[in-house]
Amino acid sequence: MVTxxxxxxxxxxxxxxxxxxxPAGVAVITADAGEGPxxxxxxxxxxxxxxxxxxxFSISDLSSSTPTIRRADTVVVHLLGAAQLDIxxxxxxxxxxRFADGSIWDRLPTGEPxxxxxxxxxxxxxxxxxxxxxxxxxxxxxxxxxxPPAGDPSADAAEAEPLVYHNRTWxxxxxxxxxx
Amino acid sequence: MVTxxxxxxxxxxxxxxxxxxxPAGVAVITADAGEGPxxxxxxxxxxxxxxxxxxxFSISDLSSSTPTIRRADTVVVHLLGAAQLDIxxxxxxxxxxRFADGSIWDRLPTGEPxxxxxxxxxxxxxxxxxxxxxxxxxxxxxxxxxxPPAGDPSADAAEAEPLVYHNRTWxxxxxxxxxx
Numbered sequence: 001m002v003t004x005x006x007x008x009x010x011x012x013x014x015x016x017x018x019x020x021x022x023p024a025g026v027a028v029i030t031a032d033a034g035e036g037p038x039x040x041x042x043x044x045x046x047x048x049x050x051x052x053x054x055x056x057f058s059i060s061d062l063s064s065s066t067p068t069i070r071r072a073d074t075v076v077v078h079l080l081g082a083a084q085l086d087i088x089x090x091x092x093x094x095x096x097x098r099f100a101d102g103s104i105w106d107r108l109p110t111g112e113p114x115x116x117x118x119x120x121x122x123x124x125x126x127x128x129x130x131x132x133x134x135x136x137x138x139x140x141x142x143x144x145x146x147x148p149p150a151g152d153p154s155a156d157a158a159e160a161e162p163l164v165y166h167n168r169t170w171x172x173x174x175x176x177x178x179x180x
Numbered sequence: 181m182v183t184x185x186x187x188x189x190x191x192x193x194x195x196x197x198x199x200x201x202x203p204a205g206v207a208v209i210t211a212d213a214g215e216g217p218x219x220x221x222x223x224x225x226x227x228x229x230x231x232x233x234x235x236x237f238s239i240s241d242l243s244s245s246t247p248t249i250r251r252a253d254t255v256v257v258h259l260l261g262a263a264q265l266d267i268x269x270x271x272x273x274x275x276x277x278r279f280a281d282g283s284i285w286d287r288l289p290t291g292e293p294x295x296x297x298x299x300x301x302x303x304x305x306x307x308x309x310x311x312x313x314x315x316x317x318x319x320x321x322x323x324x325x326x327x328p329p330a331g332d333p334s335a336d337a338a339e340a341e342p343l344v345y346h347n348r349t350w351x352x353x354x355x356x357x358x359x360x
Contacts, residue, residue, distance in 0.1 A: 137317060139312045173344065
């Protein structure tokens with residue numbers, strides 16, 4: 001990583017101010033590298049390729065879940081709807097046992113912990129990593145997905161309204177937010 | 181990049197279905213590697229580190245702007261509000277001259293093309309790249325930002341409402357979309 005001379009740089013405050021108005025979809029990433037399950041809420045997940053099916057996300061070195069996710073061969077990336085705000089908050093709250101409530105998580109046949117209530121999820125293999133300051137950008141190739149079938153009327157229902165995080169506030173998208 | 185055996189893989193359609201409900205903020209990336217300006221609308225921009233100030237985005241090999249952005253030393257990443265939907269559409273429309281209207285773009289003193297109307301923008305240096313299927317994930321260190329000052333009442337005004345892209349539809353966030 002090149003660090004640019006300080007003369008031509010941006011303070012953390014200036015950088016945060018520029019991103020303050022940049023919203024993002026909300027995901028929870030789970031993994032277990034053999035030492036117990038971890039879960040982490042991330043607003044840094046995007047699809048980069050459909051063939052092969054690849055996504056990336058970033059994880060901060062400061063998160064307690066990061067060492068496990070860095071070691072894991074496979075992860076589950078849950079893409080959350082507004083109805084799963086509780087899962088988003090769970091993965092974003094520090095200092096708690098995020099798996100204390102056994103009724104909201106399970107394990108896939110392949111072993112990964114996951115939240116069955118998520119609107120959609122993708123199980124995938126970590127195929128590449130890039131260091132970026134105090135974070136790691138992780139590339140994941142999808143091995144398995146769960147999503148509502150295309151054209152399913154329930155995909156338009158309230159429970160499928162996507163969850164968005166913006167400037168420390170949760171939002172939901174729907175007919176009310178569309179630009180006509 | 182490892183390609184996983186087909187027996188344990190996901191079709192492009194399945195992958196797209198999983199991501200269909202994952203919304204994203206909207207950015208336009210501009211650059212000029214010496215052969216004229218390019219602009220590209222991206223829904224794959226996120227902040228990965230504030231110290232040093234780093235962001236990443238991905239660009240598809242299929243975009244006409246990608247060769248220039250891959251060659252450029254510096255880029256400008258515009259984070260768009262709903263009031264700049266016209267710029268988002270401009271950077272997302274194929275086969276047009278995105279710089280035909282000289283009244284909506286200019287050059288920074290450092291030479292990069294940019295859209296002054298953007299709610300916020302970040303000029304930065306490309307510091308790392310990662311191949312990911314048919315795309316390139318680019319890491320950028322911020323050198324300069326423009327954003328409304330924190331606490332500025334205009335940051336809450338209608339023109340600052342963020343723009344979100346979801347399932348081929350544009351949305352805007354505001355009081356109407358907040359989850360109470």
